[in-house]
Amino acid sequence: MTETLKRTLRDSSAMRWAMLILLSGLTFSTYWFQDFFSGLKGLMGSEMGFSSEEFGRILALTTIANMFGMIIIGGIMLDKWGIRVAGIVFGGIAVLGGAISALAASGFFGSDHGSMLNMIIVGRILFGSGLEVVCVVATRTIVKWFKGYDLALAMAINMGFGRLGSAMGTALSLDIGGGHVSPAVTFAATLIGLALIMFLIYTVFDIKLDKQEKAISDKSGEVCDPEEDFKFSDLITLIKNKSFLYIALLCVTFYAAIFPFMQYAPDLLINKFGFTQNLPQAGEVILWGSKAIGASSIYLIFFLFAILFAVVPNNFENKKTRFLFKSGALIAFCFYLFVMKDILAIWLDNGAKTASLIPLGTIIFTPIFGNYVDKKGKAASLMILGSLLLIFAHISLSILDNVYIAYFGLLSLGVAFSLVPAAMWPSVAKIVAENRLGTAYATMFTLQNWGLFLFFWGIGALLDFVNQGIPEGQPKDYTIPILVLVGCGFISIFLSFLLKKADRKQNYGLELPSNSN
């Protein structure tokens, strides 16, 4: 687009990506807070005396307000108040929830088992409502800025920030806590506070964009598709739409097999495959830290240049440039792996750090698949493939006992966890009109929370049930709790096929490139 055609902030690519980063702070920090307990499960048992069932209860009750309509209420507020107010209010609720959980874990409300457990749960319920509505706000905001411009890629990058938060929360919480739960909870809650400040900065630009768009529509008499208020009849209409119904159910079964699994994955790797949860010595931390920071900074500089290079218009038109860029990226990555090899070896021995590779891997894969969906389409087929990988992953981590196959299982879980979301979320924007997207995402997230509730709690309770009589600290058998998730994979495949079939009839173009719409 030439300068003369740039009418608003959203027509500048630099501005769009900058807004995405400001917005993604909330995604990063809320996902961190959602997942960081997974790395602390063992410690929560030994330090606070929480059983697997209680651990599962904390996670499950995070979803309780959402199951009974909180996300829908948030969606209605979003429609009424707009992105800015809804983001601030629900981001604020997440901060408040985080703060209550942090105070509870520090013993502020009482240091007995019951007070700690109950008040952590109160904090998590508030946090959970904030997390989900913030996610709807983020999605709505991305559509506002990126419609017509690499929407799937932008959504994938936003999810990448979320996954980075999950990965870092899982991998580093034990180290951040220094062997205690409370500092790790305080750190996680502080992150959400900082992200809210980033969102406040975002709102300044959002106001400016609204003013520019209003001025343009006043001048030209253009009438924009108005955002319509939530009506319950919309819900009925949505659910009656077969493609929407299948994708919403797929969202339930697919995420039920992934998010709950991730909360238990570090403990599973420790119990089933003998991974460690040892904290490194102070000297080792300094040595690895300096090595990792050195190598990562060099790689980051290279990476920033690559991005700069990539955003210069028409750079990739040239075949030779493209080849040079790709070879440079590969050489830099090999160098990076070489420098980091000792750290990687230790990383791959630690349960929480290995489990963090699942969300970490999705950061690379999700934008690649997002870009593929933008350019080539095939969203429904990719959801089928993702569900197949999910089945392989859970079989390899439950009934099989080989650690190398388990690594493959984790890898395929990472690919599935990239493929399905990269294809699913932009597809919703094809099935549902833009002014109904808030309702659509809120409905999907509500249903998804029912599945999460069941499996967050169910896995913990089943784990206690099948390991009755085994004292804390002795290896637990995870076979049956994880095998149950294979069932979710089979239902996901079935739903993906139904979706593909329904799309053929309803012609939403799920198999077509997004950028052609």
Ligand SMILES: C[C@H](N)C(=O)N[C@@H](CCCCN)C(=O)O
């Ligand atoms: C946590 C939330 N309910 C969720 O499902 N998040 C999705 C991403 C949704 C993005 C929609 N644009 C996830 O895969 O994390």
